[in-house]
Amino acid sequence: MVRVLFLHPDLGIGGAERLVVDAALALKERGHNVSFLTNHHDSTHCFKETADGTFPVRVIGDWLPRKLFGRFYAFCAYFRMLYAAIYASFFMPQREQVDVVICDLISVCIPVLRLAKHRPRVLFYCHFPDQLLSAQEGLLKRLYRFPINWLEEHTIGLANKVLVNSKFTLRVFRDTFRRLKTVPDVLYPSLHTQYFDQMQKKLDQRAEILDEPVHPRVPRNSFIYLDINRYERKKNHALALHSLRLLADLLPDIDFKRCRLIIAGGYDTRCLENVEHFAELEKLVEKLKLQDHVILLRSPTDEEKCRLLFAAHCLLYTPENEHFGIVPLEGMYCSKPVVALNSGGPTETVVHTSTGFLCEQQPKSFGGAMYQLFRDEPLRMKMGEQAHKRVQQKFSFQAFADRLNGIIQELTSIPKQTRSKKTE
Template identity: 90%
Template sequence: MVRVLFLHPDLGIGGAERLVVDAALALKERGHQVSFLTNHHDSTHCFKETADGTFPVHVVGDWLPRGLFGRFYAICAYLRMLYAAIYASFFMPQREQVDVVVCDLISVCIPVLRFAPHRPKVLFYCHFPDQLLSSREGLLKRLYRLPINWLEEHTIGLADKVLVNSKFTLRVFQDTFRRLSTVPDVLYPSLHTQYFDQMQKKLEQRSALLDEPVHPRVPLNAFIYLDINRYERKKNHALALHSLRLLGDMLPTTDFKRCRLIIAGGYDTRCMENVEHFAELGQLTEELKLQDHVVLLRSPTDEEKCRLLFAAHCLLYTPENEHFGIVPLEGMYCSKPVVALNSGGPTETVVNTSTGFLCEKTEKSFGGAMHQLFRDEQLRVKMGDQGHKRVQQKFSFQAFADRLNGIIRDLVPISKESSAKKTE
C-alpha cells in the first residue's frame, strides 16, 4: 500500500478534474491510500467522489486571491499552489504524510515538495504546457509571462516522473520545453466505465430514457446533438451553433423541427469568462434564430450528464487542438457517434468514418457530418457500436489502472513502502 496525495488547484468540474478523480479511483481500487489537497473545493460544484466521502479532501489557501484588479491570475494561481505545497511539505500532520504526490496543471510546487523532510516522490501529469494556454496579447503580457514560463519549464524538470495525456501533447511538450532532457511517458486518460454501466441500469430501471424528456424544451421525438464542454471561448461552441443553422437550411422544415442542440457546459460564477461566454452564446442563438432548437445548460450533475449522453443521437466536440479530450471517450462508450475537429487529441481517440467524423473547422464540414448522421440511422448505430468497442479495447479503465499502479510502484521502493506500513 502506497500513500498517495493528489495536489490540484481547484477540484471543480472539468476534464483535468475528471482525470485526477479517475486516477484516484484507480489507485484506491489497487489498495493504495489516496487523498486530495486543493486550494478550492465547492461541494455543490464538483464530481461526487470528492464530496461523498470517497476520498479525504483538504482545502488550504482558499483565502488567497485568485486575481488582482481583474488581472494577474497566473501569478496568483502559482502563489496559491505554492502555499498548498508548503503546507503538504512542512505542516501536514505526520500521520497524513505520503509517499507520492501527484500534481498537475501547475508545476511550481515541485521544488517545495523536493525539500520536504520526508521527501515524497513527485509525479507530474502534464495536460498541456500552461504557457501555450495563455494569450500573447501585448508586450507587457509577454514580459509578465517570461518568468512564469521559465519557472514552468525548469520546475517540471525536477519531477521524479512526468506523464502526458496524448502523443499530440508529447510532441507539443518536446517542442515547447526544448531545454528539458525529460522524456514523458504517454498515459491516456480513461473512463470509470463501471459508473457509466451502473448509471445506465439505474436510468433504464426507472424508464427515464423512454418516458421522460431529458429537458422540458426537448420533446420525446427530438433528434439530439449534444455538446459537452466548459463555457470558454476556446471550446468553440459557436461552431456547433453555426453548423446547426446550416443544418436547418439542408433539412426539410418538418425534419429540422425535431433537431435540438444541447450545450451542457461547466459554469462557475467565479469565472468571468464562463459568465460572459454563456451570455454570448445566448445572444448568438437569437441572432441565428435558433431559440427553439438550442438548450444551454449550466454545470449538469454527473447523473444529468449521463442521462444526456444516453439520450443523445450524436456527440459534437468543437475545440481545436484539444490536448486530449475525455468527452469523446464518454460519447463513444455510450455508443454515440462523435463529430470532432481533425486536430489534437481527438485524432487519437476518434476513428474517422468508423466511430465518427473528424472534420475541418468550418460549418460546412461540421454541418455536413451532422446531416449525414441525421439521415442515416444504420450508420449511427454502426458507429456507436464501433466506438463502444474501441473504448473497451484501447482506453479501458482496467488498463489505465494497471499502468498507473505500475508507475506508482516503480516510484516507491518496496523497502520504503514496508517502513511506511510500520509507522501506521
C-alpha cells in the same frame, strides 16, 4: 499499500478534474491510500467522488486572492499552489504524510515537495504546457509571463516522473520545453466505465417508473445533438451553432423541427469568462434564430450528464487542438458517434468514418457530418457500436489502472536519497 496525495488547484468540474478523480479511483481500487489537497473545493460544483466521502479532501489557501486588481491570475494561481505545497511538505500532520504526490496543471510546487523531510516521490501529469494556454498579446503581458514560463519549464524537470495525456501533447511538450532532457511517458486518460454501467442501470429502472423527457424543451421524437464542454471561448461552441444553422438549410422543415442541440457546459460564477461567454452564446442563438432548437445548460450534475449522453443521437466536440478531450470517450462508451475537429487529441480517440467524423473547422464540414448522421440511421448505429468497442479495447479503465499502479510501484522502489536525473 502506497500513500498517495493528489495536489490540484481547484477540484471543480472539467477534464483535468475528471482525470485526477479517475486516477484516484484507480489507485484506491488497487488498495492504495488516496487523498486530495486543493486550494478550492465547492461541494456544489465538483465531481461527486470528492464530495460524498469517497476521498478525504483538505482545502488549503482558499483565502488567498485569485486575482489582483482584476489581473495577475497566473501569479495568484502559482502562489496559491506554492502555499499548498509548503503545507504538504512541512506542516501536514505526520500521520498524513505520503509516499507519492501527484500534481498537475501547476509545476511550481514540485521543488518545494522535493524538499520535504519525508521525501515523497513527485509525479507530474502534464495536460498541456500552461504557457501555451495563455494569450501573449503585448509587451507587458510577455514580460509578465516570462518568469512564469521559465519556472514552468525548470520545475517540471525536477519531478521524478512526468506523464502526458496524448501523443499530440508529447510532441507539443518537446517543442515547447526544448531545454529539458525529461522524456515523458504517454498515459491516456480513461473512463471509470463501471460508473457509467451503474448509472445506465439506475436510469433504466427509473425510466420504467417515470417516463419523462430528457428535458422539458425536448420533444420525445427529437434528434439530439449533444455538446459537452465548459463555457469558454476556446471550446468553440459557436461552431456547433453555426453548423446547426446550416443544417436547417439542408434538411426539409419537417425534419429540422425534430433537431435539438443541447450544450451542457461547466459554469462557474467566479469565472468571468464563463458568465460572459454564456451571454454571448445566448445572443448568437437569437441572432441565428435557433431559439426553438437550442438548449443551454449550466453545470449539469453527473446524473444529468449521463442521462443526456444516453439520450443523445450523437456527440459534437468543437475545440480545436484539444490536448486530449475526455468527453469523446464518454460519448463513445455510450455508443454515440462523435463529430470532432481533425486536430489534437481527438485524432487519437476518434476513428474517421468508423467511430465518427473528423472535420475541418467550418460549418460546411461539421454540419455535413451532422447531416449524414441524421439521414443515415444504420450508419449512426454501426458507428455507435464501433465507438463503444474502441473504448473497451483501447481506453479501458482496467488498463489505465494497471498502468498507473505500475508507475506508482516503480516510483516507490527508487531509493529516497536518489535525486531525479530528469533535470536540465
